[in-house]
Amino acid sequence: MKKWILSLITGLLTFITAFLISDYTLGLSKDYSLWGFGALLGFVLLFVSITFYYKKFDKLLSSKAITFLSLFSVLIFIFVTSPSLRFSTKVFPSYLSYILAVLGAGIFSAKDFKRKGLYTTLLFLFPLLLNLNLYNTWVHFIEFGNISGKVTNKKTIGFEAKAIDGETVSNESLKGKIVVLDFWFISCGPCWKKFPHLQSLYEQYKDNPAVEIFALNRPMTNDKPMQAFHSIKDRGYNFPVLQGTQKIMDDFDIYVYPTVVVLNRNGSIIYMGTIEGVDEILQKELNN
Structure with missing residues (x-):
């Protein structure tokens, strides 16, 4: 009975932690110049926290349960914070970074997974590249229909x-x-x-x-x-x-x-x- 209660508490903590980290890092969207940093920070925080749960509570919850709860939390967060398709498209790189962080933590913590360091590093490259101005370029394209601001199809509008x-x-x-x-x-x-x-x-x-x-x-x-x-x-x-x-x-x-x-x-x-x-x-x- 005691183990069941501890497992339940651990599961709730896993869910809440993943949800709050996603919420905090997406909150950086108040300034879209920080979105790349937010995606990278979200990946790192989720990866570290979920890996911690794997290492410390593997006797209370199975690795599959921790992965499922973390991924479920991120997906619930995406559903809750998606007021429109346009918004979801705009912040899609952040959402994908969170999902990759959960998968990366699962791969890194798996005992029988070969070359896990390589695969984890490859997953980390996505939010890292976003932080190198790629996220800003993506948002600019969604918002204004171009990647640099320069308009190729010039038109004159009377006003x-x-x-x-x-x-x-x-x-x-x-x-x-x-x-x-x-x-x-x-x-x-x-x-x-x-x-x-x-x-x-x-x-x-x-x-x-x-x-x-x-x-x-x-x-x-x-x-x-x-x-x-x-x-x-x-x-x-x-x-x-x-x-x-x-x-x-x-x-x-x-x-x-x-x-x-x-x-x-x-x-x-x-x-x-x-x-x-x-x-x-x-x-x-x-x-x-």
Whole structure:
């Protein structure tokens, strides 16, 4: 009876440990630049903890039971944290890293498994490679449809947005200039996190007559009049803000926030991605 209770407790601890490690490391998704590190960290923590259970509690639970409970925990976690197919696709490398960690721990701890060190190392290579910017490339492709931000199929989209003084700014009025549009909405946490980058970019190019930089706001139902303009000013930023419409978001195919778009002098889209890749694009356009 006592052994049965200890086995049950060990099983629960195995399940909970694997679940919490998966949850913690995927929590790094608040900053997608850390996703590769999160996948690697998740692999290491799961591998170490499950190997520990194999070594310390093999008399209470069989190796198959520990493997099953760990894998079951990870699969339950994946099911619980998958609000949409798009999200699941985006974080799939993390999910796969967790599954490989469970399998790796099982192989490494097996007494009669030949060349287990080699196979464990091969499994470890996957999250290791993700940490070398491959995860960022994967996420960029899922979010923006490209791996570098550079748009090969250039297209021109007509739009009209309002500035704080009521003036209409359009693709026609901006022709002849290189234009940076940072699409955002007021309650978007990641948007505010990236605004210091936008402010730095604005400071760098504000005196260049060939470049225009705007934060293009997506209107939300609970937004107050002029709130988009005032909220930026209240936070100490002075880059220009435009009040957009849902039509503009749809026309530009903006579904991820923030998304930064760069238009060339003809008004065609040449870049769609994150703020980090914009300076390189601007330099190239200015040198052309």
